[in-house]
């Protein structure tokens with residue numbers, strides 16, 4: 001039952017459309033709520049609805065700063081979100097659990113690339129803002 005709920009949530013996330021511009025007005029917080037909160041929790045504590053169904057612990061994203069010894073590893077976080085640094089729980093680079101919201105593929109249009117970088121940047125800034 002739990003697994004079915006998790007699969008449904010992941011399917012929903014995965015079916016997000018790639019149409020450029022759909023998320024361009026989203027703030028970092030809104031992007032977080034849309035694509036990350038199901039696992040990382042509404043406030044980032046790692047207690048999202050899907051978390052108990054996963055085989056790995058979902059990290060508390062408010063403690064990235066502490067875990068990194070008192071520095072916010074901006075470039076690392078950016079790479080995790082845009083898929084250059086892969087985590088099995090995030091899906092694959094081509095099929096991340098958040099669909100094609102932040103594509104990094106070569107060959108995409110320049111506009112899509114710029115938008116993708118902006119959205120990832122907003123998410124990174126949002127995560128920086130919730131550090132404890």
Ligand code: HEC
Nearest residue numbers: 035036039056057058059064077080081087089097098123
């Ligand atoms: C399907 C559940 C799921 C979703 C959705 C998800 N994550 Fe994760 N995330 C995880 C898990 C599980 C890990 C830990 C993976 C591991 O340790 O192997 C992780 C790890 C991370 C890490 C590394 C944390 C650290 O300190 O090492 C960051 C940053 C992160 N996620 C950000 C995000 C962002 C931003 C989003 C939304 C765009 C997101 N995640 C969506 C499950 C998820």
